[in-house]
Amino acid sequence: MATQCILILSLLVLVNIVNGQNFLLLPSSEPTCTPQPVIVNTSCDNTPVSNCSCTTTTQLKRSSFPDGFVFGAGGSAYQYEGGAYIDGKGDSIWDNFTAAHPDKIMDCSNGTVAVDSYHRYKEDVAILKEMGLDAYRFSIAWTRILPNGNRSEPINWIGVQYYNNLIDELLLNVLFHWDLPQALQDKYYGFLHHDIVNDFRDYADLCFQLFGDRVKHWTTLNEPWTYSNYGYMEGSFAPGCCSPWMDQNCSTGDSGQEPYNVTHNLLLAHSAAVKLYRERYQAEQNGTIGITLVTKWFVPYYPLREDQAAANRQLDFTFGWYMDPLTRGQYPESMQCIVGDRLPKFTEEESRDLIGSFDFIGVNYYTGRYAYDDSKTVYANYSYESDPKANFTAVRADGQCIGPLDGSSWVYVYPVGLLDLLRHMKTKYNNPRLYITENGIDEVHDNTIPIWEALSDTKRVKYHIEHFCCLQQAIHEGVNVSGYFAWSLLDNFEWTAGYTSHFGFNFVDFKRNLTRYPKVSAGWFKWFLEKENQISQQSISYE
Template identity: 40%
Template sequence: MERSGIQPFVTLHHFDMPHELEVRHVGWLGAGIREEFEHYADVCFRAFGDRVRFWTTFNEPNLFTKFQYMLGAYPPSHCSAPFGTCNSGDSQREPYAAAHNIIMSHAAAVRNYKENYQAKQGGSIGIVIAMKWYEPLTNTTEDILAARRAQSFELEWFLDPIFFGDYPSHMREILRSNLPTFTSEEKKLLQYKSDFIGLNLYTAIYAKDCIHSPCDLSTYEGNALVFATGERDGVMIGGDTALGGFYVVPQAVEPAIMYVNQRYKDTPVYVSENGYSQWSDVGREELINDVERLNYLQGYVTHLSRAIRNGADVRGYFVWTLMDNFEWTFGYTVRFGLYHVDFDTPERTRTPRMSARWYRSFLTGSSAGALTDEAQQGRRADS
């Protein structure tokens, strides 16, 4: 049910793991976590399904499994060489064991929803994946294959089992026995397909092959034998943002969306996150008159519109985010909001930024051009 024109789009799991489940099942590493998640999802379907039409099982499992079990940057902070020096962990095996349990937890929730709730509640259920668009660093066959391989270890790692019933061949060739195998019973469960794919799509980056030349493999893409960089021949792939590696590359939206649509045919796509980050310690005027965020959003929406005109099945677009909030390990030092939040005031005063005014005008079709001109003038003044 819509309230005030707002349609809930509910995420069941977004990184957090109750400590009790970490103790009982070793988090996502224990197969018993699947039953726990299925029960939790069922409670939510029964309690809120009359008001929720869109369910997302997991947000960015391909990202948080790497950060939790390969790089050791998020709790429970497991890792091993060359990715890090944690107190415990196996970076060659644990990310894939955790991912396998997440995929099967997703499948169990999808089956339950489709068999017991979807017909009477009229909703849909999907999953959200973090996606970068990988461009080859050079036009060599090696780097072209590296970009393709990086995408297998990023996007297809989760979506191929969900839609095709197995992991990508690139992953099997490299990981061998460290990549789990689906049993016949698990494959039956995977026959219940997701209704949509959510993509958290912010950026693009270059991919360099590390099979035929030496690289630093202790990085996010290292398990794919790929080194990712934002620079080619001294030129950056796009403008900087507050988050390292999140470059401004709006033209990457078109190939990314078309790639997903073509690979997972007949599955609608939502851009479930897209936005621009600023450091909090810049001046208040720059935070409020956020010319770069406005230009970022306009560029990404423009290229998304082109993809749709070229036949992409995109059903929705979400700006990250409505207002400044606590950004994980960055805390309050990074701001993504359309609304500025003054965290130093008791009432947390909220002020619409220039980007909020532009986005409101864009959505309503009123006076968007004037704000765009204002932003362009601001960009010229900054340069």
């Protein structure tokens, strides 16, 4: 099967050219920043994995997945491209955020150079093909084709040519992967203002015109929850907004109101782009369009009614926040009840446009958490974080971990959560067509370990085998899953973790010319895809 491209209409990207050997490039105007120490927590290493069984009667191999099932990997513009300030590209909010707040990035780095895919895309496509992947999921940088974000201003044809070249090398695309044009943030505060809906629709329109003859799978938004929560509740992601009482060095924000306003406009922008695509382009271009959502799976802290209700509320506030409007035209009842007047309301027309505004749903899943009731706590301030009246944790008071902890402090391995999430999609949301659009684990280090050690990622192989088993079981139960995209093709700039978090199947040597080296997992994935090899959960361990 020829490699496909699956596009995420990324509202922007940050790219810059490699400058000498300093690949973790920081603009000279940035404040002084001291990198944080890299600490690996091993407290849950011996926790058994809650997984799905691949038995001798259900062998795990490529042919055990349905005909036409797609296996791929993903990347995103700001995390991969580099070239942030060349060839007419405009600034994104991540360009400005990393320059103004290097202290919020673990190693004080940024995506100015990233892995330089802007110049090395042919090399990266060759890696995709060498691995035998069916498809590549990447995002378009809004500011690379519309530097100021507005369709009324000149198009950057150099940026358009870059994406034409990349698409021609491939053939899923994401329109927005968090890198909003800084010009729109300055003009009307970005997704806090309803004007963003028109600008996003115009940006999507241009992408459909320019690339829709070849791109057949579009994703409007990637993880709108992440954008709203970390960007407007915590302030840890661009544009860095939160309430003053959060004590997160935010210059502006309202953690109890703005996340809801931002999500509301994200959903309206999504539905506007989908409506446009269906009315003007879909019949002629014969493509599909959807949205990618992210969630953890929440299980009750203890088998108590209160904790089960807390787990349900937490899922509503994370996942139902988007799926309910997309399928029912309204926010979950639990959110309406708790948030009240702070929760924006859809008009009848907006509800109609939202319902069914997807041909598929992308699901990003990494980990699970225990949830417990917090309804009796009285907080001094409203915030999206406390609104669910539930808290969650990976480690219970008795020391029981939900799963072994991977390198990063948030990735506890819980494969059965993927199965439970997919079952939830089938029973509650009428079994829509799904793609697993991100799934993976990382290694944490400061790029000083020997290359041979960086390449020995047997833990990643085991992680994917265990999730493949759960994915296969979901398919056998009738869940409508059409593909799986691992995160990530390459090590890259991992947002607030900078270059200390390594999710790639391929190691990138950030100290020596950004050279790419295949890890053990890259060879394993190639082996799985090309041959009728049977694999089992017992074939490799986390140790």
